[in-house]
Amino acid sequence: MAQYWLMKSEPNEYSIDDLKRDGRSPWYGVRNYQARNIMRDDMKAGDEVLYYHSNAKPPGIVGRARVVKEGYPDHTAQDPDDKHYDPKASQDDPRWFMVDIEFVEKFPRLLALPDLRQVEALQQMVLLNRSRLSVQPVKEEEFDLILRLAKEGFGDS
DNA sequence: GCCAACGTTGGC
DNA sequence: GCCAACGTTGGC
Numbered sequence: 001m002a003q004y005w006l007m008k009s010e011p012n013e014y015s016i017d018d019l020k021r022d023g024r025s026p027w028y029g030v031r032n033y034q035a036r037n038i039m040r041d042d043m044k045a046g047d048e049v050l051y052y053h054s055n056a057k058p059p060g061i062v063g064r065a066r067v068v069k070e071g072y073p074d075h076t077a078q079d080p081d082d083k084h085y086d087p088k089a090s091q092d093d094p095r096w097f098m099v100d101i102e103f104v105e106k107f108p109r110l111l112a113l114p115d116l117r118q119v120e121a122l123q124q125m126v127l128l129n130r131s132r133l134s135v136q137p138v139k140e141e142e143f144d145l146i147l148r149l150a151k152e153g154f155g156d157s
Numbered sequence: 158g159c160c161a162a163c164g165t166t167g168g169c
Numbered sequence: 170g171c172c173a174a175c176g177t178t179g180g181c
Contacts, residue, residue, distance in 0.1 A: 010179090032164075032178095055179055113180080132163060132178055 004138040005043060006050040006127055007065070007101070016051050016063040016106050024068055024102035027135075028076045029084040031096060035135035040071040040097035042137075049101055050138060050146060052127070060112040061146060069100035107150035115154055121145055 007027065009015065019025055030036060049065040073094030076084040089095040116122055122145065126136040138146075 008179090034164090059180070130163090131180075134178085 003042070003044065003047045004050070004140055004143040005038070005047060005067075006052055006061070006136050006138050008052045008054045008134045010055045011053045012055075015053065016103075019051070019063075019065060019101070019103045020106060022103075024100055026069075026074075026100050027098045028074045030074070030098065030134060031077075031084065031086065032134060034133060036097050038135050038137070039099045043067050043070060043099050043135075045070055048104075048143060050143065054134075058110070058112040058114060060110045060116070061107070061150070062110055063106040064104040064147075065101040066104050067099050068102045071097045071099055074098040109150065109153060111146060111149055119145070119149070119154070 014025070027039065030039065045067055047067040049067060050061050051063045051065050052061050053059055074084070074096040075094075076082040077086040077089035077094065077096040078091065079085055080087075084096075086095060113127075116125070117128055122128060122142055125138065125142055126133060130136075
């Protein structure tokens with residue numbers, strides 16, 4: 001059974017439109033152990049991903065992607081010329097891992113962070129509580145509700 | 158651009 | 170193995 005995740009990207013680095021253009025992309029550059037462990041150990045091909053724009057005005061969920069390649073070494077950590085270079089990474093001990101994701105859809109509307117904070121059923125989301133984790137789990141109910149909000153909006157309430 | 162929250166590093 | 174110092178994230 002597919003699992004659900006949320007991945008953050010700064011739109012001026014790599015936006016949902018960039019992913020749409022490319023079709024699929026490796027998720028390189030994550031340098032946080034918890035996020036790494038999720039990509040290395042937990043994310044499986046076919047898993048659903050919510051695409052989040054951080055450092056945007058406003059920040060929010062903008063679309064969906066899907067995991068197409070499971071955890072493998074992030075080679076940018078071994079490239080001295082890359083801005084994600086980590087001198088402690090090597091072929092024997094790659095240290096950092098990534099997955100590949102593919103574009104699924106861009107939502108017809110942005111689900112802005114302040115609006116998500118108003119939704120009672122989403123109060124337990126990692127996004128709303130431990131906001132710094134850039135790859136994080138999402139519950140199935142949360143994912144389903146977000147898809148519905150993406151299609152129907154937040155309503156007049 | 159500020160800065161709070163949080164993660165990492167490294168001396169001891 | 171503690172924890173102070175430092176660096177980064179990311180909302181505002």
